[in-house]
Amino acid sequence: MNGSGASLGQGPSDPAITLKGYYVLQKRLEGVHLFPEGVDSLIWTPQKTGIFSIKSACLELAKASPHLMPDPIKGIWKGLIPPRIEMFAWLALLGKINTKDKLARMGIIREDENLCVLCESSPENYNHLLLHCPFSWKVWNSWLSIWNLKWTFPPTIREAFDQWKFINKGCFFKKVWAAIFFILIWTIWKERNARIFNNISCSPSQIFELALLRLRWWISGWTERFPYSFNDILHNPSCLMWVDSSSALTTPKPPKQIIHWEPPPEDHQKWNVDASVFNSPHRAAIGGVLRNSKGNFTCMFSSPIPPIEINYAEVLAIHRAIQISLRSQPTPNHPILIESDSHNAVKWSNDDNGGPWNLNFQLNFIRRAIKGGKVRIIHRGRGSNIVADLLAKQGHTRSDEFIAWI
Structure with a gap:
């Protein structure tokens, strides 16, 4: 290494030098803009919401170096409390x-x-x-x-x-x-x-x-x-x-949670799309279901995809749903709503620019479809996405894509 930096495998003996180097690097990175025409933003990709959490960071570190991340106390990090x-x-x-x-x-x-x-x-x-x-x-x-x-x-x-x-x-x-x-x-x-x-x-x-x-x-x-x-x-x-039916202290079990799916407006059709990523073995898949204003299923797909980060996979699910709608005869004249439970994927799709550079082709395709006035993409929670979630998980067992019009 040229200059005053240390050679590979030999760190500087003075911690102050390391700290100074960190701040110099940080200062240089502040001037780097991946997309000069837009505003850069920080997201935490291991979470669909893009928001950092200690639990997700620990899980990522454990996957990367399990032998370096022994947890001396089991049973704390369950997300039951703040x-x-x-x-x-x-x-x-x-x-x-x-x-x-x-x-x-x-x-x-x-x-x-x-x-x-x-x-x-x-x-x-x-x-x-x-x-x-x-x-x-x-x-x-x-x-x-x-x-x-x-x-x-x-x-x-x-x-x-x-x-x-x-x-x-x-x-x-x-x-x-x-x-x-x-x-x-x-x-x-x-x-x-x-x-x-x-x-x-x-x-x-x-x-x-x-x-x-x-x-x-x-x-x-x-x-x-x-x-x-x-x-x-x-x-x-x-x-x-209340959930323990074997106990004398049990109170009556309430009805099962109702999954709320809202139909699209008259003459519209709605896609619910989702993605699924398995870390071991490393596999990924996407799925989606299309329904009309009466709630009737009209199309569904389930497809394996190359291993990819979960939010990126959600973008591919949105992209595939638009492809199917625009290239198939039964739906081209109907305005399309697409619901995804990935905040990042929806944000990238609706922004005029930005998003992962390696998904520029898919994102530009999605943005052109939105500007054409026939497609709208919105974020909805997982509760309305259960069928799409199941189709995405089924994609892990498929060797090629499954599409069915009903």
């Missing part, structure tokens, strides 16, 4: 949260100031605060008493997490049981901070009600359509077992 609380739980189980005992050992506070703010009788280390403090134990016991459980917790919060199991085969309640562990330690931590920084305190019963409220908030982000409100949970917590 990412910041997953991160807090991870740090808590590793003993890395800034309790008073830790701050005293670091010399930030005096050693005589390390008493637990909840009980004011023992040093505030993470195992005491989150598990063994009499105040915290009352909060834990409020949950355990609902299920008539008597639990002897081990010395550490990590061991308690490893033992946090309940004999119940209901998939929904397993999620509830896993999530409540994190919610309880987060709620206890928030109470500790409220007392220290805001001089505000709550009773153990109030803290437990707040934990149940948080549980209900975050259940609403799961795929299940849980039919009960916070007040229902508060007055009858056994409703949390």
